[in-house]
Amino acid sequence: MGSKNISREIKNHKLRNFIFYLIFGLLFTGVTAPVIIFHGPFTNVKKTIVDAAMTTLSHQWIAKVFLSDAEIQKIRNEDTLQVMHQVNNDSIKFISSHDNSIERYDISNGIKFKGYLLIIKDPTRVKVGYSNKLGTEGELTSQIAQDNGAVAAINAGGFSDSSSTNAKWTGTGGKPTGIIMSNGKIKFNDITDPDKKVDVTAITKDAQLLVGPYSLNDLKKFSVTEAVSFGPALVVNGQETIKSGDGGWGIAPRTAIGQRSDGAIILLAIDGRTAKSLGASLKDVQNIMIQYGAYNASNLDGGSSTSMYNDGSIINNPCNALGERAVPSAFIVNN
Numbered sequence: 001m002g003s004k005n006i007s008r009e010i011k012n013h014k015l016r017n018f019i020f021y022l023i024f025g026l027l028f029t030g031v032t033a034p035v036i037i038f039h040g041p042f043t044n045v046k047k048t049i050v051d052a053a054m055t056t057l058s059h060q061w062i063a064k065v066f067l068s069d070a071e072i073q074k075i076r077n078e079d080t081l082q083v084m085h086q087v088n089n090d091s092i093k094f095i096s097s098h099d100n101s102i103e104r105y106d107i108s109n110g111i112k113f114k115g116y117l118l119i120i121k122d123p124t125r126v127k128v129g130y131s132n133k134l135g136t137e138g139e140l141t142s143q144i145a146q147d148n149g150a151v152a153a154i155n156a157g158g159f160s161d162s163s164s165t166n167a168k169w170t171g172t173g174g175k176p177t178g179i180i181m182s183n184g185k186i187k188f189n190d191i192t193d194p195d196k197k198v199d200v201t202a203i204t205k206d207a208q209l210l211v212g213p214y215s216l217n218d219l220k221k222f223s224v225t226e227a228v229s230f231g232p233a234l235v236v237n238g239q240e241t242i243k244s245g246d247g248g249w250g251i252a253p254r255t256a257i258g259q260r261s262d263g264a265i266i267l268l269a270i271d272g273r274t275a276k277s278l279g280a281s282l283k284d285v286q287n288i289m290i291q292y293g294a295y296n297a298s299n300l301d302g303g304s305s306t307s308m309y310n311d312g313s314i315i316n317n318p319c320n321a322l323g324e325r326a327v328p329s330a331f332i333v334n335n
Helices: 002-039 043-054 069-076 141-147 216-221 282-291
Strands: 102-109 113-120 126-130 152-155 179-182 185-189 198-204 209-214 224-229 233-236 242-244 254-260 265-270 294-300 308-310 329-333
Touching: 113 308, 126 141, 126 179, 126 198, 126 224, 141 152, 141 308, 141 329, 152 254, 152 265, 179 216, 198 294, 209 216, 209 233, 209 254, 209 294, 216 224, 224 329, 233 254, 233 282, 242 282, 254 282, 265 282, 282 294
Parallel strands: none
Antiparallel strands: 102 113, 113 265, 126 329, 152 308, 152 329, 179 185, 179 224, 198 209, 198 224, 233 294, 254 265, 254 294
């Protein structure tokens, strides 16, 4: 009996030591990892985390706890995103004939990110859909698509309403920012100066994609029928707008839209904030758009809002805890 008790005590002692070292290791890593990230030699990792934190208002504290405002600004100034203006759209030429096909591609960059890309050859099929409860709450991208009988959709513009925790951009999607235009009619607008230029993503009556800074008067001048406010433009006149750095927004789930010179519309959704797909930078999105032939392209609302609908269901993996997140608007693809 004595030997058994001794053996049991030895096992218990080893178990206690194991638990102690495990807890110590976790605590040590939790304390030292942020110091190493923000003050160690891993500048790319530090920049990615700072950019990602500063573009989501609810997580800015992650950077501000370890870095001064001056240090944060210095890091963010490393990115150069050039504001470029579209020239006449004579370069966009397509044959006006109905094509109800949709090409679908899996997008992957190892463990960094995974997503989906759709190509709609007939750009006249792409419209802006919106929540039927604008001003109160948004709707799921899939619901907006189904309400309009659409066969595909991605989330589009941003919103500013708050959740119960009073954190901006975490609410119900009921209060859009900027403008929402659908079928030539303004459904929402909080821009008071008609000459003020803001980032928009729009489609004209001739089914040409406009990206970048435009005013309300510009939209009227170019006969825009579909529009949301969001950006920045990533490809303009076939040229990349991000000239250095990764775009300054860190890595996250991304949604984007582009147009090839033959008129075909490109819809992109990239998952993020999961073990299988960390997320993409704006530079990554720009590179994908260039790879698939975009002549003009724009970033759309990403993060927890990122969602892509096709063939009757959401095909990506939204990072929102409840699945799809309610949004104010979506780019939808009609039959």
